[in-house]
Amino acid sequence: MDGQLDRRAELSEFLRSRRARLKPEDVGLPSYGRHRRVPGLRREELAQLAGMSVAYYTRLEQGNGRNVSTEVLDSIARALRLSDAEHAHLMHLVKPVRRKRKQTARPQQVRVGLLQLLDSIETVPAYVSGRRSDILAWNRMAAALFGDWGELPPQERNWARLVFLNPEYRERYVDWDQKASDIVSFLRMDAGRYPDDPQMSTLVGELSMKSEEFRRLWATHDVKEKGHGTKRMRHPLVGELTLAYETFHLPDDPDQALITYHAEPGSPSAEALRLLGSWAADARHPEAPSSTLRQD
Structure with missing residues (x-):
């Protein structure tokens, strides 16, 4: 690997994986059974639950976490039903602890x-x-x-x-x-x-x-x-x-x-x-x- 993990990719894959494990019926949404093309919630369903636009959530799921507020992340965590550890992990991915390379080495x-x-x-x-x-x-x-x-x-x-x-x-x-x-x-x-x-x-x-x-x-x-x-x-x-x-x-x-x-x-x-x-x-x-x- 090239010396560090790809934070954008980590954020994107984490959100996708958490969204994929939820079914519509888990969060009180109607299910369309076999006609659903993707496992888990769709992006638009997650955005609706989190109270934001589909475009805004899509940018975040694509790894663009710049300038995202704590309140928005809290809403997404609630919509995805994240555990305390998962919620903290999401915050770290968007707002990581910045240490100098000498400190981590x-x-x-x-x-x-x-x-x-x-x-x-x-x-x-x-x-x-x-x-x-x-x-x-x-x-x-x-x-x-x-x-x-x-x-x-x-x-x-x-x-x-x-x-x-x-x-x-x-x-x-x-x-x-x-x-x-x-x-x-x-x-x-x-x-x-x-x-x-x-x-x-x-x-x-x-x-x-x-x-x-x-x-x-x-x-x-x-x-x-x-x-x-x-x-x-x-x-x-x-x-x-x-x-x-x-x-x-x-x-x-x-x-x-x-x-x-x-x-x-x-x-x-x-x-x-x-x-x-x-x-x-x-x-x-x-x-x-x-x-x-x-x-x-």
Whole structure:
């Protein structure tokens, strides 16, 4: 790719994809059944719902987002029934965060205090994620659960590369398809925020060339913010675990988040985590990770 994503094309394709998923009956409009030539809503139907002219909406869907007001974007978001994440993504595509190239290329750093916090968390896997789904720092329990990322080159410590290009992670996740979809949705949000980030463009280009599954998911234009939920893991030593994860966005750096995993007290997964913790604490155990904390 040429160093940055095409913001006009991203805006156009996102609006088309959201319009295509709506049926007239979803928004209270009459349906003409088999006589409809296009899936989803027509442009004129969407414009009517958003309270604007067809010509004006058409210009926006063609990627011309200059001078569009927040009120207009809010109307379109309501008409398209966008989620909060999709609404934010639309705003980013039209009014992206402008950062100098040096800022987006600068290595991401984790505060010393946060590194110390990670190192003090002894029973819960925890790590810090940054832009482009980069893995910036982690504790010993995260290394025990996910594998020691310190053994990987820095550029490979990235969730998207691990999930789509590392066969081991396809085995680690029982619901790999959902994990893959989530990662692509997170990347889409980042790409909308920083369309001029050359490293994002390089990452998307690499994954698009090497993974057909990534290309398919990227083309859906789905977006999502990191949040909370459960993941089913398959660990080579302790078997399957069901773990709840929580995401804590940092107030002084919105690009970074602390993610933790925990098991329901008294559950088999809690016992499995306890075993992993005991192995991680014993540096003499052959399967124990080699360090408590890494950041490069």
